[in-house]
Amino acid sequence: MSVIIFIDQTEGHIKKASYEAMSYGAAIAKQINVPAYGVLLGNVNDDIAALGKYGVSKIYHVTDEVYNHFDAQVYTNAIAEIATEAGATVVVCSHNQSGKAVAPRVSVKLKAGVVTGAISLPDTSNGFVVKKNVFSGKAFAFVSIDTPVKVISLIQNSYGVNTAEASAEVITKSVAATAKIKVTAVHKVSGEVPLTEADIVVSGGRGMKGGEHWGILEDLAKTLHAATACSRPVADSDWRPHHEHVGQTGIQVSPNLYIAIGISGAIQHLAGVNRSKTIVVINKDAEAPFFKVADYGIVGDAFEVVPKLTEAIKGLKA
């Protein structure tokens, strides 16, 4: 028996979300007294054995070229094959772009119940019950997985990363497959921290009064190594690109820190950000609903407060 963790990579690098998935999977393995193993598909430039520090003692590395690009169908087949070979009773992945596509498929393939969007370790005291976000972060559900094998995808930044000095045994494998999906191009937003991967997000709303004022947000974001985001009216007015729009109909984020500047906090916006660990709100309107869900707030003019905050952080970092 074992816990298997899907280690996700892109362009030859392990994704940060997978460090957390491994830490989480290793903790489940410890809880149910079985080893934790990783499954890595495709070739990477990173040191694979070193991933042992996140708690996996063995990594199955499938090196066939077909896995260098993501295809949910062939990825599922390889993960399921290795999970079966390793006698996995739990399969874990991150609830990121790849995990959202793979977890449900693996679940069907293994006839295993799945909980997507888990936020904490399962309760294994009586059965196997996983806590997940529902109603766009406005409530939690405790879901019992009633099958011998379980599949879980973990929301990013909900568990954290654990490390210990260890290295993993790497087993190189081949799992033959033909991908039906052909990747013809990749359009990256260059030079910025990817929004869904970011630890810290600096986000602006209508209170910024125009795209030309975004410099002060970008300075703050740069100082904190944060991604920039915006509310829907900002994207709709073309002040900022649409891929930065967070909210119910935009991107959902769950960073450790979300700094909302000049955003009133409409319920549709909150639905995209209320999984954030800490929320800071800067708004000149003391009645803005965002303050009700914030941890820290400043009632004040963003154009004065934000540059001061950036300077103060730079001062403390120096």
Added chain:
Amino acid sequence: MKILVCISKTPDTTSKIAFKDNNTQYDENGVQWILNPYDEWYALVRAIELKEKDASISIDLVTVGLADSEPIIRKALALGGDVAHRINAVSNDSYYVAYQIAELAKKEQYDLVFTGKETIDFNSSSIGGMVAELLDMPYVSLACKFEINGTTATINREIEGGEEVNEVVLPVVVSCQKDMAAQRIPNMRGIMAARTKPLHVIEPVAVDALTTIVKYELPPARQSVKLISPDNVAELARLLRDEVKAF
């Protein structure tokens, strides 16, 4: 070409979230039900846009739900669906729901299956992937652009910090999100036509659910916000370092 659009009813975004029966059931009292926004704005409307360019396309709708789902089915028909299938069952288990949809799809042989990227109540983003696996079809999730040329689809999907362009030969299952289509509202002609469009009620096939919801919980009330004076911004920087450990 036949497109299947999977739709679901969800509580309106502004609905109050409350639970009953010892926190084991969602309290539907006073809830306004809507067509799940991702199913409507992106999956269904994109299918309609494709049909407007190619009249040979037909759009089927499917939902797994009881008779109280019919208002949202009629709305989807009013927007531009041709035929609706309501599988007469209710379940919170994704596998059960996906299985019912896949059984219909096996009979009807669709070229394209669209779902929203998730429902706004359970946020599971599971149905598309499960249906794809049950039908042994490729799956592109979180699609933000979809074009078709003959039997080849070109699909942009969200990746970390950008988009990836995928090419795939039909059939394919696609989960849809923002930028797929422009939001629209049903017109009077559509609403009138929807009244007489076929809505087939199908009894579910027997299959076991793989999960059970044990209970729900509301998040603990957030501690009230710690307000910092705008004259003391340095204090916020200090808190971000010492309490939040942001740097």
